[in-house]
Amino acid sequence: MRSLAIALSAFMLLGGPSAFAAEQKADAVAELVIKQRGLAGKNTFRVTEGQIVELRWSTDETVELHLHGYDVLAKAKPGAPAVMRFKAHATGRYPVTVHGFGNKHSHGGGHSEKTMLYLEVYPK
Ligand SMILES: [Cu+2]
Incomplete structure (x- = not known):
């Protein structure tokens, strides 16, 4: 028991307050799956102002994702989902939007930027 307590306090010290904050539970979580360059399922996700939101992206191809407005970027690969929090x-x-499929990168180029999802944030 005593060694467990020591291990736990060491963990807390190493983790620090920022690591603890990252463990805070999200209020709204979406599991999103990109297949054959499209989103499987609904393309709208509704949340409420003030919520901690997590968008979890699984993909069958390497993609760079961009949440416009909030300006969050994330890169997902097969077997390595991306989380926007x-x-x-x-x-x-x-x-x-997806900026590019595979290794293409095209923000501003326009030819392969494709909308995958709309995030709708409603007032409290
Ligand atoms: Cu973009």
């Missing part, structure tokens, strides 16, 4: 501080409708 943020507080929904602003209401509105925000698209998440």
